[in-house]
Amino acid sequence: MSTTPPPTTRPGPPRTAGVPVRAATVLTALAAGLISAFVLAPGPVAGSMSGGGYGSRRDLDDRLSASFTDYWESGERGFPPGLRDLVDYWSRYHLVKAVTAALLLAVLIALGALLWKAFLRASGRTAGTRAALASAAAVVTALALFSLAMVMANIQGAVAPFSSLMSMLPVHRPHGELAGVLDQIRRQLAAYPDGGPTPPPVEVMVSDFGRYHAVLAVAATAVALLAAAVSVVSWRRFAAVAASDRRTRRVLRSSGLFWALMAAAVAVIAVANTATTADPAPALLAFFEGGW
Template sequence: MRKLVALALALVAAFVFAPGPLAAVGPGHGLGDPQRLGTALRGAFADSWNAGRRSPELTRVVDYWLRYHLVKAVIAALLLAVLVAIALRLRHWAAASAVAGAGLLALATVMANVQGAIAPFSSLLPMLLEGPDAEHGVLAQVRRELAAGGPGRPLLRSMVGDFARYHEAMAVIAALVAIGLVTVSVVLWRRFAATRAAVFAALGAVTALASLAVLVIVVANTGTANDPAPALAALFDGGW
């Protein structure tokens, strides 16, 4: 048990400190610093917007962000596996429930980072609002074209399509997770019926409630994926 706890703590530390440096190896050199990443993103996006297509620099930033999410997803998945192993070894229901809660947080982190890896450009968009151009210039043009509701320039159409894919990805991921959680809950309740061990009842309840929450995520993301433009406009207006 001690080795598993130590491994879990090591993975938490790796999740915090490792993704940036690892993703910045090679073509992502210099992007591991959040401030540099934001500056590079805003500059590359402005150049791409004015040129009407994605620039090589914006592609470099997006590729870095994809690798960043992949690293985080792998580490979070390993942490989830370790937390599940710990929870199954505990015999006190309160401790097992606490570890299960941490496991659900790790699961949510895996889901979010897989989504970010599938549509890294959309995952980067909130960073555009953090710079000095948050109210003027290029972003103001983006807001006007989104408000106009027309087809817009090619880059804007690409952004709307990517935003739809971003939410489609989460809808599919969450649906698969919901099926998995329901299956696990059924198994745990059967274990409880056979053993009368309170720990199985506690874990079964946690996973059942989590499956309901994940179903809400499925519905919300499906709706946004079917009509992404208003949600994208809300993002640029600071409402997401």
């Protein structure tokens, strides 16, 4: 009489505290690699794309001061070659950072979702394990929000690199010819637009500064709408969860409140930048006067 051996079952992926170890390890390694790339890669990559980079921040600042002075003295709308090279480099620099930050954001969203799910399923775990899961999920969520801010800021820099570069001018401690140039720009902006003929470089600065804030206004509006939608979904899921599932209800309630507050805060940023877009000259003057 023969007996049939019981069917063998393949073990599932290893889990620690309810977290898929392999998936968590891969996502964590990807996040670490992308953080390193965000810090280290933009300069070399942008330099290779634009025919040459800049050895140091001091080198970049010195070239910016000199080329900005040349631009003002030219009296033309078009950038001289030195400033054009800087603007092209700076646009590519921010493009690389924006793409890297977007990839990091996607990885952190996936890792955060994995950790929050593990926390919600940790009813049989110790209090210490649950606290560790919640803490890890909260840290990853905070990093994801920071990555989102970096995506927005670097899209802004990639679309309006000239205004982004101007923010690096030493307006608080100018020296040499740049000090005189900045003084002339302040006088022109104080009289803009009714103080007579406006030099073409001032028109370019005002226009690009408006574009710089328009990009952030659009991005902030999109983020505010997305945050509001997440808040609504969280509240709806909260209402649908049984009262006995207190952990899930607590997480969903916190999520609903957090994303509602986030939507309100980002909406304020969107409104402020929309106002600056409509009338950028006063804000640009405030920058050149050291008000930023």
